[in-house]
Amino acid sequence: MIETFRLHQLLRETVSAPYRCLVTRPTGAAIRSRIEEALADSACITALLDFAEVEVIDFSCADEVIAKLVLAQHTSSGPYVVLQGLTEPQLEAVEHVLNHRRLAVAALREQPARPALLGCADDDTRQAFTTLCEDGATDPDSLASRIGWSRERAAAALEMLTSLRLARFLDGTVRPVPVP
Amino acid sequence: MTRIIEIPQSFDDRTFDQFAGMFGDWPPQERLLFDARGAQWASPYGLIAMLTAAQALSEAGAERPLFTAPLNDEVKRYWARTGFFRHAADFFEIHGRIPKAAEGPSDTLLDVTPIRAMDDVHKVVGDVPERAAKILQDQLNIRASETMRFSMALSEACQNIVEHSGTGGWVAVQAYTWRRRLGKRVVVIAVSDGGIGFRRSLEPAHAKRYGERWGDGAALEAGLIQNVSRFRDPGRGQGIASIKRSVDHWNGKISIRSGTARLAIVPPWDDDAPLAEHLPFFPGAQVQITIPAKDAPA
Numbered sequence: 001m002i003e004t005f006r007l008h009q010l011l012r013e014t015v016s017a018p019y020r021c022l023v024t025r026p027t028g029a030a031i032r033s034r035i036e037e038a039l040a041d042s043a044c045i046t047a048l049l050d051f052a053e054v055e056v057i058d059f060s061c062a063d064e065v066i067a068k069l070v071l072a073q074h075t076s077s078g079p080y081v082v083l084q085g086l087t088e089p090q091l092e093a094v095e096h097v098l099n100h101r102r103l104a105v106a107a108l109r110e111q112p113a114r115p116a117l118l119g120c121a122d123d124d125t126r127q128a129f130t131t132l133c134e135d136g137a138t139d140p141d142s143l144a145s146r147i148g149w150s151r152e153r154a155a156a157a158l159e160m161l162t163s164l165r166l167a168r169f170l171d172g173t174v175r176p177v178p179v180p
Numbered sequence: 181m182t183r184i185i186e187i188p189q190s191f192d193d194r195t196f197d198q199f200a201g202m203f204g205d206w207p208p209q210e211r212l213l214f215d216a217r218g219a220q221w222a223s224p225y226g227l228i229a230m231l232t233a234a235q236a237l238s239e240a241g242a243e244r245p246l247f248t249a250p251l252n253d254e255v256k257r258y259w260a261r262t263g264f265f266r267h268a269a270d271f272f273e274i275h276g277r278i279p280k281a282a283e284g285p286s287d288t289l290l291d292v293t294p295i296r297a298m299d300d301v302h303k304v305v306g307d308v309p310e311r312a313a314k315i316l317q318d319q320l321n322i323r324a325s326e327t328m329r330f331s332m333a334l335s336e337a338c339q340n341i342v343e344h345s346g347t348g349g350w351v352a353v354q355a356y357t358w359r360r361r362l363g364k365r366v367v368v369i370a371v372s373d374g375g376i377g378f379r380r381s382l383e384p385a386h387a388k389r390y391g392e393r394w395g396d397g398a399a400l401e402a403g404l405i406q407n408v409s410r411f412r413d414p415g416r417g418q419g420i421a422s423i424k425r426s427v428d429h430w431n432g433k434i435s436i437r438s439g440t441a442r443l444a445i446v447p448p449w450d451d452d453a454p455l456a457e458h459l460p461f462f463p464g465a466q467v468q469i470t471i472p473a474k475d476a477p478a
Contacts (some may be wrong), residue, residue, distance in 0.1 A: 018305030
């Protein structure tokens with residue numbers, strides 16, 4: 001189950017002025033708080049943050065909305081956070097705040113259609129993520145044979161994916177986070 | 181007794197220290213007269229410096245300063261168009277005829293604007309993109325897609341006032357030609373407040389580490405170079421870091437003056453000293469971000 005949060009709409013409900021800019025820490029904190037309240041009553045697996053119609057997102061706001069939300073969901077084993085609708089300059093800002101806190105998140109982009117990994121992850125984790133998104137559920141043996149890695153290397157990469165909450169472990173396999 | 185603060189004929193970041201040096205001990209005990217009669221030009225930095233000083237005087241409980249307007253009509257009209265006089269009337273007793281602010285196109289990207297709360301930051305950033313895109317593209321050969329980077333830098337610079345100064349401040353953004361210094365069009369973002377400054381903001385969390393070196397210069401180094409913040413949250417301090425990255429991307433310059441020091445990240449085209457200390461005291465922090473035009477593609 002996926003619950004979608006339209007940031008533009010949340011912004012309009014949070015700030016009285018009709019702007020499309022996600023800026024300032026207090027604004028970011030207020031929006032995150034609304035998302036967390038909604039998630040507390042939700043049984044969703046994926047919290048999809050949709051940035052369509054957002055013009056600007058600054059570092060402070062990105063840190064409050066995205067990085068702190070991802071951190072909180074890590075701590076509470078809450079829903080997986082996925083982003084969509086970010087423009088190239090916005091991706092750059094988001095990537096920066098995630099890197100700074102050593103976090104990572106999946107982001108849906110129009111081209112390519114598959115999710116991209118944003119933030120702090122090594123090459124093996126990135127390759128495992130790409131393969132997982134292409135092939136679906138996997139385990140260390142399957143991944144190792146698919147990429148030509150040792151089983152240990154594949155297992156370490158999948159473990160990193162689940163610990164970063166870029167994938168979930170279910171019924172003995174590692175699976176992609178549900179996305180639309 | 182009245183102390184005369186003579187506004188430099190050409191008032192920008194380079195003549196700011198001359199201006200700051202006229203106040204003596206802060207806050208001055210005498211009534212002040214800001215004499216702008218001989219002023220021929222002021223950058224956004226100069227305009228908001230005057231308002232910062234007047235606001236800081238007001239907050240220090242000083243008598244309302246006097247202000248004599250420039251004699252040059254063109255200068256007066258230009259200052260009026262930027263919104264300077266509209267705000268100055270709140271802090272100064274103004275002498276001299278002031279023209280009404282003219283409407284119509286100008287190279288002012290953002291008028292002199294007070295920043296007192298986060299809502300002001302939303303308004304500034306929300307109002308700027310369309311105009312910024314046009315000026316960046318037409319005058320600086322910077323792609324319109326860079327507008328978000330510009331808006332982010334503006335947002336972070338303004339937020340610092342609300343988050344760290346302990347008071348309100350001012351912002352102004354303008355495009356003009358630096359004939360002597362660069363021979364190019366530039367966009368200048370000027371942000372200023374008369375608050376507690378970098379040293380007092382960072383002192384509780386960071387002074388110990390610097391020991392006897394601690395002062396305005398060390399505080400600027402901590403904030404601008406090491407990206408430290410007074411908050412313990414590890415996500416803090418990234419605002420200035422992000423501004424620096426954008427400035428580097430544009431081959432621009434950032435300079436911050438606070439208290440008695442000024443620290444700049446100086447690009448190859450400028451000959452400013454990276455660090456200047458023991459300058460005349462001026463309250464708060466004054467930031468200037470300069471974005472030069474890119475050379476047009478051949």
